[in-house]
Each structure stands twice: as C-alpha cells, then as structure tokens.
Amino acid sequence: MPIFPNIDLNLLRLLDTLYEERSVTRAAERLFLTPSAVSHGLGRLRRLLGDDLFVRAPHGMIPTPRAHEAAKRLRSLLPQLGEIIHAPAFDALATERVFAVACVPYLASILMPTLADRFAAAAPLARLDVQLMYPAMVDDLDSGALDLVLANFRKTPSRYELEEVIRDPYVWVMSRANARSGRKLTRRILAELPHVDLYIESATASPVDSYDARQGLERLVIQDNLASIDRELAKEGLRRHVRFLVPDSISAMALVSCTDAVSLVPSLAARKFADAMNLIIFEPPFRTDPLVIQMLHHGDLAHRPATQWLLNHVRASAAAIGATIVA
Secondary structure, three states: OOOOOOOOOHHHHHHHHHHHHOOHHHHHHHHOOOHHHHHHHHHHHHHHHOOOOEEEEOOEEEEOHHHHHHHHHHHHHHHHHHHHHOOOOOOOOOOOOEEEEEEOHHHHHHOHHHHHHHHHHHOOOOEEEEEEOOOOHHHHHHHOOOOEEEEOEEEOOOOEEEEEEEEEOEEEEEEOOOOOOOOOOOHHHHHHOEEEEEOOOOOOOOHHHOEEEEOOEEEEOOOOHHHHHHHHHHOOOOOOEEEEEEOOHHHHHHHHHOOOOEEEEEHHHHHHHOOOOOEEEEOOOOOOOOEEEEEEEEOOOOOOHHHHHHHHHHHHHHHHOOOOOOO
C-alpha cells in the first residue's frame, strides 16, 4: 500500500480548479479565497508533486504534462472522496443495489411474496436475493454482504440488533378426506393418527432445548412444542406415531393433504394453503407456544440507510400478512 504524505486534501481541489480556470484570480473567486492564498497553495502543490504544474502565458496559465495527468485522475477521485465524507442519500427508485436476506423456509413462502411485491414497486431497479440460513451468515452480516436474517435466536453478538416481527400461533392440520376430519380434535385422536414432523438439520437430540450455535450466533432450529405435546400425551398413557419427517411446514402440509396424517404447523402457513391443499384446521387441544420470528441485523445502521429502508418494508410486510407485531 502506498504511503501518503501529510497533505491538505484541499490542495487537490485547488489543483482541479486551477486546471479548469487557468487563472489564479478566477480560481480564487470560485474557491472564495484571495489570489495570494491560491498562489501560496500552488507553491505547496509544486513542492509536493515536484513539478511546475502551470506555466504563465499571455492568455493564462498553461498546464504541464504532469498537471494534465493529475487533473485527469482528479476528475474521478474528487467525487469519490466526497461520497466517502458525505454519504449520498438513498434513493429507492434509482438504486440498483442488491439486498440480501436469509430466512427460515417457512418465511420464503409466507412473508417473502408480500415483501417482494412491495420491494418491486418501491425499488424497481434493485434486486432482492432471498436464501435459506447458511453457516457464514455472521461474516456476511459484518461485511454488509447480507442485510438481515429472519429466524428465531436465543443469543446474538452485542454488535447486532434483534427485533421481533412475527408471532404466529401453531395449529393442527389434516386432510378433509381424513375420516376424522369431521370430529373434534382430541388428545386420543392425536395419538391414534400418524404424524408428519419437521426434520431440521443440526437439531440436537432433545427438541426442548435445540439450538444451533454458529460463530457466536445461537439460533433456535426447532420449536419445543412437539416435546411438550409428547409429555402431555404421556400423562394419559398416550404417544404420537411419527410416520414422516420433512424439512419445512409447507412440505408437511403437502404430505398431510394426501395421507391420513396430521401435522402441527404455523397458522399463517395453514391458512394460506388450506384451500389449495384441501386441509382442515384445528386449534390445539392443549397449550402450544407460538412461532416467533425475529429480524437480526447489524447495529450500525446510521451509515446504512438502504438497510434501514429494507427493515421498514419487512415490518410493513409482516403487518400486511396479519402477523402480530411486537413494538
């Protein structure tokens, strides 16, 4: 890396103005300086660059080849320096920025369509990249390659901010063709019917406290409802029979729709796909905790107005789908 001398960056602006005006007097007027101050600055520039830079002539100052070269580079450098010191305002209509979001599979089908619709209308030239959770999220959040993560977390590094945006109750679903669909869902029926459970990679053996710790970020990868249900059924000498394991709630409902099985899924997903999949929805016969979705992002948003804009659209999209927003 080159070593820069201790210089006044205003000298670069002075050089650029002298190159345009070819006159100390006119350059002084543009810069709101005295001609003496401009002449003094030119002397410092000549010593710094080791060149005369401008030669006096009858009709103005003639740039030397060194001045031509420096001025050409300053054409692009000065605007970039200005953007570093004074960040440009974010313009959603004009931006071509790529916004990156990582989320759990459930949200890819439930929240993202609404977010994408709002996004396309508000930022027609931008791109929204949605991907499932992945191991390198911490590095990408820190570098800015990833704007936010939507999931459920137990512990996060202090440099991140966490905000709850969705609280979705769980419900049971079964096919309308199921012989039990016309009856009240009881604990005994739950024990008699086969179940579709969610298989989540890297879940621990105990679903009650099953978290995935990755680079200081502890993420809840499976809710503890099924373990609680198993305990409740065990009190009456009953137990569930798990016939299918699937990776997400949408897949669970698809299997339920063509089998005699039941599954516990978030209500927003159930209500979105119930008619298309010919499902009937039942409230749980005993207490279950809701699915909680949190929005995780880097705490340094003061210098990321585009990310703040995206967070606002996520909040609005969650409200639009009927999620419970916690202030």
